[in-house]
Each structure stands twice: as C-alpha cells, then as structure tokens.
Amino acid sequence: MIVNSKQSLSDCIIELKLDFEANKFLSVKIEKATRLQIQNRWIQQFYNMVSKQSGQPRQDLVNHCKYWYGLPILFIDEIEMSVIWHKMMKALSEPERLKSMEKTSVTSLFNVKECSDYIEQLIINYIDNYELPEKVK
Numbered sequence: 001m002i003v004n005s006k007q008s009l010s011d012c013i014i015e016l017k018l019d020f021e022a023n024k025f026l027s028v029k030i031e032k033a034t035r036l037q038i039q040n041r042w043i044q045q046f047y048n049m050v051s052k053q054s055g056q057p058r059q060d061l062v063n064h065c066k067y068w069y070g071l072p073i074l075f076i077d078e079i080e081m082s083v084i085w086h087k088m089m090k091a092l093s094e095p096e097r098l099k100s101m102e103k104t105s106v107t108s109l110f111n112v113k114e115c116s117d118y119i120e121q122l123i124i125n126y127i128d129n130y131e132l133p134e135k136v137k
Contacts (some may be wrong), residue, residue, distance in 0.1 A: 063101035070106035
C-alpha cells in the first residue's frame with residue numbers, strides 16, 4: 001500500500017488493524033519513496049495540471065513532452081542511437097512522430113539526473129503559461 005496523504009495513512013492503519021485481528025500475525029515492510037519515484041509522481045501531476053488548465057488532451061501533452069524534451073535528454077550521450085532514431089522519425093509526419101511516443105519508452109528509462117533535467121525542461125517551457133503545483137501530495 002502506498003501512503004502519501006493523511007487519508008491513505010488512516011486507511012492503511014485501518015487495514016492493518018483488520019488484518020491483524022483476522023490473522024493475529026502480520027509482516028510489514030516500510031519503504032521510503034526514492035527520489036526517482038517522487039520525480040515521476042511530480043511529472044505525472046504536472047501532465048495532469050497542464051492538460052487540465054490548457055484543455056489539451058493529456059496523452060497529446062505527454063507525447064509532445066517526451067518527443068521534444070525527453071528524447072534529447074535520453075540521447076545526449078548516445079550519438080549513434082540519436083542518428084538512427086532521427087533517420088527513422090524523418091519518414092514520419094509530425095503528428096505520426098508524436099503518436100509514436102505513446103508506445104515508446106522515454107521517461108521510464110531516465111536515471112535521477114536525467115529525470116531532473118526533464119523536469120527542468122518542463123518548467124522552463126511551461127512556467128510562463130501555467131500555475132505550477134507547489135507540493136506533491
């Protein structure tokens with residue numbers, strides 16, 4: 001169970017109590033969220049917020065961000081892969097390129113630094129148009 005709010009903490013405690021009463025034995029392992037998990041959650045909330053404020057379909061926004069901001073970060077040290085990728089994409093129209101991002105892993109391949117760079121690009125490119133979330137719940 002993920003506990004990320006007072007409500008989910010209350011739900012977790014209730015569930016633990018009920019399970020303990022029923023079984024009389026529990027094994028509980030508590031793990032702190034990693035920095036990358038927190039970054040990923042922030043990115044998802046960012047997509048939701050910008051999509052809601054702009055009226056742009058969320059998937060279109062995700063595709064755009066992955067293509068224009070994510071791929072350059074992912075390929076920054078992979079020159080050969082970047083050249084191959086751009087040759088493949090050249091044959092597609094802009095809408096087809098963006099649509100291809102739906103089935104392409106980009107942000108899930110990021111390490112912590114790459115994810116930080118991606119977040120920075122999102123902020124740089126969207127801060128003037130949208131009110132950014134202050135806190136991830």
